[in-house]
Amino acid sequence: MREVAVIGVGMTRFGKFLERSLKDLSKEATEAALSHAGVDKSAIQAAFVGNSAAGLITGQEAIRGQTVLMNMGIQHIPIINVENACASASTAFHLGWMMIASGMYDIVLALGMEKMHHEDKSRTFQALASGFDVDVVKWVMSMMTKEAGKETEEKGEQGKSRSIFMDAYAMRARGHVQKYGTTKEQFAKVSAKNHYNGSLNPYAQYQTPYTLEEVLNSRLIVEPLTLYMCSPIGDGAAAAILCSKELAYKYTTKPVFVAASVLGSGGLSPDPVFSYTTEMTSGKAYEMAGIGPEDIDVLEVHDAAAPGELIAYEELGLCPHGEGGRLIDEGQTKITGKIPVNTSGGLESKGHPIGATGLAQLAEIVWQLRGEADKRQVKEGKALVGMTHNAGGVMGNDEAAIAIHILRR
Amino acid sequence: MREVAVIGVGMTRFGKFLERSLKDLSKEATEAALSHAGVDKSAIQAAFVGNSAAGLITGQEAIRGQTVLMNMGIQHIPIINVENACASASTAFHLGWMMIASGMYDIVLALGMEKMHHEDKSRTFQALASGFDVDVVKWVMSMMTKEAGKETEEKGEQGKSRSIFMDAYAMRARGHVQKYGTTKEQFAKVSAKNHYNGSLNPYAQYQTPYTLEEVLNSRLIVEPLTLYMCSPIGDGAAAAILCSKELAYKYTTKPVFVAASVLGSGGLSPDPVFSYTTEMTSGKAYEMAGIGPEDIDVLEVHDAAAPGELIAYEELGLCPHGEGGRLIDEGQTKITGKIPVNTSGGLESKGHPIGATGLAQLAEIVWQLRGEADKRQVKEGKALVGMTHNAGGVMGNDEAAIAIHILRR
Numbered sequence: 065m066r067e068v069a070v071i072g073v074g075m076t077r078f079g080k081f082l083e084r085s086l087k088d089l090s091k092e093a094t095e096a097a098l099s100h101a102g103v104d105k106s107a108i109q110a111a112f113v114g115n116s117a118a119g120l121i122t123g124q125e126a127i128r129g130q131t132v133l134m135n136m137g138i139q140h141i142p143i144i145n146v147e148n149a150c151a152s153a154s155t156a157f158h159l160g161w162m163m164i165a166s167g168m169y170d171i172v173l174a175l176g177m178e179k180m181h182h183e184d185k186s187r188t189f190q191a192l193a194s195g196f197d198v199d200v201v202k203w204v205m206s207m208m209t210k211e212a213g214k215e216t217e218e219k220g221e222q223g224k225s226r227s228i229f230m231d232a233y234a235m236r237a238r239g240h241v242q243k244y245g246t247t248k249e250q251f252a253k254v255s256a257k258n259h260y261n262g263s264l265n266p267y268a269q270y271q272t273p274y275t276l277e278e279v280l281n282s283r284l285i286v287e288p289l290t291l292y293m294c295s296p297i298g299d300g301a302a303a304a305i306l307c308s309k310e311l312a313y314k315y316t317t318k319p320v321f322v323a324a325s326v327l328g329s330g331g332l333s334p335d336p337v338f339s340y341t342t343e344m345t346s347g348k349a350y351e352m353a354g355i356g357p358e359d360i361d362v363l364e365v366h367d368a369a370a371p372g373e374l375i376a377y378e379e380l381g382l383c384p385h386g387e388g389g390r391l392i393d394e395g396q397t398k399i400t401g402k403i404p405v406n407t408s409g410g411l412e413s414k415g416h417p418i419g420a421t422g423l424a425q426l427a428e429i430v431w432q433l434r435g436e437a438d439k440r441q442v443k444e445g446k447a448l449v450g451m452t453h454n455a456g457g458v459m460g461n462d463e464a465a466i467a468i469h470i471l472r473r
Numbered sequence: 474m475r476e477v478a479v480i481g482v483g484m485t486r487f488g489k490f491l492e493r494s495l496k497d498l499s500k501e502a503t504e505a506a507l508s509h510a511g512v513d514k515s516a517i518q519a520a521f522v523g524n525s526a527a528g529l530i531t532g533q534e535a536i537r538g539q540t541v542l543m544n545m546g547i548q549h550i551p552i553i554n555v556e557n558a559c560a561s562a563s564t565a566f567h568l569g570w571m572m573i574a575s576g577m578y579d580i581v582l583a584l585g586m587e588k589m590h591h592e593d594k595s596r597t598f599q600a601l602a603s604g605f606d607v608d609v610v611k612w613v614m615s616m617m618t619k620e621a622g623k624e625t626e627e628k629g630e631q632g633k634s635r636s637i638f639m640d641a642y643a644m645r646a647r648g649h650v651q652k653y654g655t656t657k658e659q660f661a662k663v664s665a666k667n668h669y670n671g672s673l674n675p676y677a678q679y680q681t682p683y684t685l686e687e688v689l690n691s692r693l694i695v696e697p698l699t700l701y702m703c704s705p706i707g708d709g710a711a712a713a714i715l716c717s718k719e720l721a722y723k724y725t726t727k728p729v730f731v732a733a734s735v736l737g738s739g740g741l742s743p744d745p746v747f748s749y750t751t752e753m754t755s756g757k758a759y760e761m762a763g764i765g766p767e768d769i770d771v772l773e774v775h776d777a778a779a780p781g782e783l784i785a786y787e788e789l790g791l792c793p794h795g796e797g798g799r800l801i802d803e804g805q806t807k808i809t810g811k812i813p814v815n816t817s818g819g820l821e822s823k824g825h826p827i828g829a830t831g832l833a834q835l836a837e838i839v840w841q842l843r844g845e846a847d848k849r850q851v852k853e854g855k856a857l858v859g860m861t862h863n864a865g866g867v868m869g870n871d872e873a874a875i876a877i878h879i880l881r882r
Contacts, residue, residue: 065575065577116535117535119528119534119603120534123607124603125526125529125599125600125603126525126556126557126558126600126604127866130739130868130874134740134868134869139738139739139740139741139868139869140737140740141738142736142738143873144564144568145557146553146554146556147535147537149535149536155553162572166577167474190534191535195535197533197536197539197543198531198532199540327553328550328551329542329549329551329552330548331543331548331549332548340549341549344549456536457535458536459543460548464535464536464552465536
């Protein structure tokens with residue numbers, strides 16, 4: 065297989081944009097990536113478009129990518145629409161990588177886009193619940209309302225759907241606390257770090273540097289998660305231009321290469337705290353790249369809630385199981401630390417328009433490796449290797465999708 | 474790139490199955506394909522799942538493939554959900570092919586599944602309208618109702634959505650009539666042929682051999698299309714097992730190889746009758762396979778309405794532009810003809826659960842090339858090369874997705 069380079073990335077600011085369409089958001093992100101790459105849109109040979117919720121939010125259930133690309137004059141190329149819940153954009157990137165690695169195409173667009181906000185909030189709740197098996201969600205809801213001694217009310221069901229992902233994260237967090245003595249303060253330190261990083265990122269949805277105390281004192285969502293430990297609902301888009309190694313140097317003196325691209329899906333995990341799929345896919349990614357966790361200079365991980373990041377330290381092998389709390393206490397994952405994590409602000413601060421998140425993570429790593437991360441720049445621009453960890457949905461008791469990417473200069 | 478084989482295919486009967494879930498339909502099709510291949514599900518290394526409408530029909534907007542595969546005990550492998558309107562299943566097959574051709578995996582599952590029927594018919598209409606840019610559909614609807622001097626009524630909008638695809642086919646058909654003198658009888662002959670073929674296919678939704686007169690006398694949908702010239706709404710699933718050439722002979726003495734797999738999307742077509750994208754992608758497919766239209770022994774084409782098949786004869790190069798009518802008059806595309814087309818009954822008679830159709834077409838070609846097509850068998854089982862043409866949605870004034878596959882023994 066051929067070596068594949070990322071030659072340009074771009075994204076919109078993430079946020080609440082009721083007035084902006086998917087077409088509008090996607091155009092901005094794609095044009096930014098094309099401009100970063102110095103590539104004209106006519107050079108793109110195929111496009112992979114990740115999105116998870118448009119069918120429910122905008123009504124564009126089918127041909128989502130076609131409608132946004134036609135709008136910006138990109139036509140007559142193969143367009144493939146890809147879905148993998150919160151890992152949709154990384155999955156699009158994975159396919160784009162494969163198409164170039166195999167020799168099928170020389171230059172492709174990977175685009176991730178999402179609108180989660182809608183005036184009718186029940187649509188957003190439905191989209192979030194859909195990251196689980198909806199038959200299971202319905203059954204759980206019916207059991208819960210039965211227990212509470214009342215019939216399911218539409219309103220109650222929606223309210224519950226909103227936090228169902230946070231319930232899942234909270235359960236894993238409580239398991240970690242019980243097993244390793246991890247504290248709520250340690251989770252909160254993750255959030256304070258990420259909100260500080262987000263305050264340096266012009267693309268972040270929230271740019272307020274909350275202190276540890278502010279995180280701990282924000283509204284309780286579900287023990288041990290407070291509001292500032294949870295990723296918000298968001299709208300946005302992110303894109304990348306990938307091409308063959310040979311072609312890359314025609315466009316840039318700073319290509320970033322894909323050292324590993326691995327996708328996995330869950331099922332029954334033997335441990336309720338750790339994701340078997342994350343450990344398996346990251347193991348394969350290290351093997352594909354021929355490196356270990358000690359070689360990673362900078363990381364974006366899937367902190368849909370703060371404990372997700374702390375546990376990911378352990379799943380990805382940055383430290384042994386149970387030592388994530390120590391890593392955050394020692395400040396090792398700060399921008400100035402030994403192994404900076406979520407310099408972008410992560411999902412908690414940068415935001416989490418689910419179908420765009422994976423490519424926003426990849427964009428941050430590309431900027432870091434090219435020395436273009438401005439106030440968030442790690443290691444004086446000398447970082448060589450970066451990694452992304454993007455998770456989506458629930459399958460069995462594990463992630464429905466895990467995408468691990470390792471990029472290198 | 475490595476050679477890729479199809480070693481097993483399977484499908485459910487297509488039809489109206491309000492009581493059956495996507496899980497149930499997918500399980501039947503996947504187990505049939507595994508059994509045909511002689512492969513245990515534990516051997517599958519990755520899965521590509523095509524579906525177009527579940528978000529609207531069942532509410533499973535995200536991780537559709539994960540929910541159905543978990544249900545049949547397939548877990549811990551990469552699962553990628555793919556959407557391309559009526560070409561979703563062929564797109565899944567295309568990705569599966571690429572993953573093996575590139576050397577990434579050795580054996581994969583491609584699955585297409587769809588439920589179009591729902592007790593609330595407005596959901597089906599919404600799903601069909603979603604094969605177009607919904608912003609454009611809304612705009613057209615508002616213009617039409619403005620013209621009619623009344624406000625858009627929800628009911629009227631839904632009624633219109635139902636036939637919007639048929640309107641598009643009818644417009645192309647009328648263009649063909651005007652330009653080449655093609656007759657309504659010639660379109661009806663396509664349908665009579667396909668309904669006869671469908672009567673021989675136990676998987677077909679409709680198994681009644683309508684005569685030419687019955688087709689012409691069935692209810693008018695939109696000139697020149699009568700009811701029996703249009704594909705019905707349907708539910709169903711179809712699957713294929715793909716593997717590397719080396720592995721194929723371990724499982725079967727009758728592997729079928731993928732000689733070409735090409736995907737394209739539309740835009741602005743210079744001709745309102747012919748799909749530029751179909752002509753371009755089929756041209757690329759012939760080039761990839763190193764053959765021409767004269768080498769094709771058996772074909773499944775996208776007859777969502779009868780004129781689609783007649784025009785496809787010309788787009789795919791079976792005959793020059795304007796001679797499709799002659800081909801059907803001469804009976805060349807019958808099961809007993811020189812170049813049999815839609816031996817399965819096609820979308821008109823076999824049915825068209827949109828996200829399953831592409832794999833059902835591929836299944837028919839695999840059966841034909843293996844000599845397993847029973848009463849529909851062409852050329853005494855000696856056919857060497859088959860082709861599928863699967864179209865999906867509308868982009869600009871062309872198809873939003875075209876997938877062309879050439880299979881050979």
